[in-house]
Amino acid sequence: TQQQLSEPSAEASRAQPCKVTTADRSVRKGIMAHSLEDLHVKVRDTLMLADKPFFLVLEEDGTTVETEEYFQSLADDTVFMVLHKGQKWQPPSEQSTRYQL
Amino acid sequence: TQQQLSEPSAEASRAQPCKVTTADRSVRKGIMAHSLEDLHVKVRDTLMLADKPFFLVLEEDGTTVETEEYFQSLADDTVFMVLHKGQKWQPPSEQSTRYQL
Numbered sequence: 001t002q003q004q005l006s007e008p009s010a011e012a013s014r015a016q017p018c019k020v021t022t023a024d025r026s027v028r029k030g031i032m033a034h035s036l037e038d039l040h041v042k043v044r045d046t047l048m049l050a051d052k053p054f055f056l057v058l059e060e061d062g063t064t065v066e067t068e069e070y071f072q073s074l075a076d077d078t079v080f081m082v083l084h085k086g087q088k089w090q091p092p093s094e095q096s097t098r099y100q101l
Numbered sequence: 102t103q104q105q106l107s108e109p110s111a112e113a114s115r116a117q118p119c120k121v122t123t124a125d126r127s128v129r130k131g132i133m134a135h136s137l138e139d140l141h142v143k144v145r146d147t148l149m150l151a152d153k154p155f156f157l158v159l160e161e162d163g164t165t166v167e168t169e170e171y172f173q174s175l176a177d178d179t180v181f182m183v184l185h186k187g188q189k190w191q192p193p194s195e196q197s198t199r200y201q202l
Contacts, residue, residue, distance in 0.1 A: 057129075058131070061120075061129060062129050063120050063129045063130060063131045064128070064129060064130045064131065065131050066130060066131070066147070067131070067132070067133065069116065069133040070118060070131035070132060070133050073116075073118040073131075073133060073177075074118075
């Protein structure tokens with residue numbers, strides 16, 4: 001997936017609290033990000049992903065977040081899921097019973 | 102289906118967060134759109150549809166969204182499904198169990 005990271009000027013905007021989880025929902029971390037690009041950098045550092053490519057989707061429904069514009073529209077404390085190539089978003093119910101509704 | 106895209110002046114209005122999925126619901130992307138026309142352009146780019154004609158329906162019930170007016174009435178984060186000629190909307194339950202409620 002090609003990442004459409006734009007508007008570096010958004011870097012100057014208010015930092016947004018984000019929550020980041022892995023595909024298996026075993027990890028969940030709070031990260032402040034000024035932009036989608038900033039979130040990518042911090043996710044890479046925090047989860048120690050080195051050079052492994054990844055993309056971010058919404059944990060609730062698997063929506064891919066590729067643009068700065070869309071990232072800016074998201075509410076505080078939105079939960080992002082980190083997916084690597086070949087990994088697919090799955091609803092919580094199909095995994096463990098950890099996040100039962 | 103002929104697309105009735107009108108009112109380019111709507112471009113100036115607030116961008117609306119939309120979610121876009123494919124007929125098989127295998128892809129779901131977040132897109133900001135100022136108008137229905139803008140959404141069409143961005144869907145074409147994001148899903149790399151080239152010149153392949155398509156139309157947009159509501160993911161929840163297959164309602165075709167053809168007019169700018171109707172698009173503007175939709176809530177933030179409405180989920181749109183991209184359909185090509187010959188493709189039909191199907192409820193989630195007839196596909197996989199991926200989006201169970």
